[in-house]
Amino acid sequence: MIRKGRALEVPSDFKISVLASGSSGNCLYVETGKKKLLVDAGLSGKKITSLLAEIDRKPEDLDAILVTHEHRDHIHGVGVLARKYKLDIYANEKTWQAMDPLIGNVSFEQKNIFNMGQVMTLGDLDIESFGVSHDAADPQFYQFHKDNKSFVVLTDTGYCSDRVRGIIKNANGYLMESNHDPGMLRMGSYPWSTKQRILSDKGHLSNEDGALVATDVIGDKTKRIYLGHLSRENNLKEIASMTMTDALIKHDVDVYKQVRVMDTDPDKACDLFVI
Numbered sequence: 337m338i339r340k341g342r343a344l345e346v347p348s349d350f351k352i353s354v355l356a357s358g359s360s361g362n363c364l365y366v367e368t369g370k371k372k373l374l375v376d377a378g379l380s381g382k383k384i385t386s387l388l389a390e391i392d393r394k395p396e397d398l399d400a401i402l403v404t405h406e407h408r409d410h411i412h413g414v415g416v417l418a419r420k421y422k423l424d425i426y427a428n429e430k431t432w433q434a435m436d437p438l439i440g441n442v443s444f445e446q447k448n449i450f451n452m453g454q455v456m457t458l459g460d461l462d463i464e465s466f467g468v469s470h471d472a473a474d475p476q477f478y479q480f481h482k483d484n485k486s487f488v489v490l491t492d493t494g495y496c497s498d499r500v501r502g503i504i505k506n507a508n509g510y511l512m513e514s515n516h517d518p519g520m521l522r523m524g525s526y527p528w529s530t531k532q533r534i535l536s537d538k539g540h541l542s543n544e545d546g547a548l549v550a551t552d553v554i555g556d557k558t559k560r561i562y563l564g565h566l567s568r569e570n571n572l573k574e575i576a577s578m579t580m581t582d583a584l585i586k587h588d589v590d591v592y593k594q595v596r597v598m599d600t601d602p603d604k605a606c607d608l609f610v611i
Contacts, residue, residue: 506555
């Protein structure tokens, strides 16, 4: 019997989990029917393996690691995971130059160049790279595209340019930096030079900065905003969440039915989200 009417919608196999996010270590898991990837591996291989287990996934099934920049909280486990599980590593040329001495021996065949401003296809996933403003060699972040759906990773940037805002508009989901509360940072124990670095155009987005970017780029496709890279010393989940939620409400966004604001954690994986 032939069924008339609309075709049955096939559930999406495009899923993500923020395995860890924070100043102590960052790692995002992205999967489709054909590929399983990490964006950064800023914790030990053992810790990342345990975080993957929290979402019922195994490192043996990974295909590759995409690196955003060479800071320790993004590359700590890159070398050990790549060696143990024969994973491809993708980064741009300047990031490779800065990262290579820090991750130990990795075979030439596993080293891949993915330069800024390019779109690379891995299996059934199109990955777009874009540059950000941060105190690293050549930092870049990524937007993942599949079946007219997309997910954006944007942390570790002192500001978000109009060009980047245009690239990342109306994604289905975002991992958006909410690094610090400016008041907590200014009153905190960090040396003044460190505070200046964080607050600079090559530092990190504050809660307010991240919220302003989010309200500018979200669209009718957007379902979730994950708050990323929170500072342990200069932020609280409650403050970050309230700042983002208040900004969305002021822009007439329904934070219950339209766009959900999601916490992340430096030590606990978020549930898999179907894009």
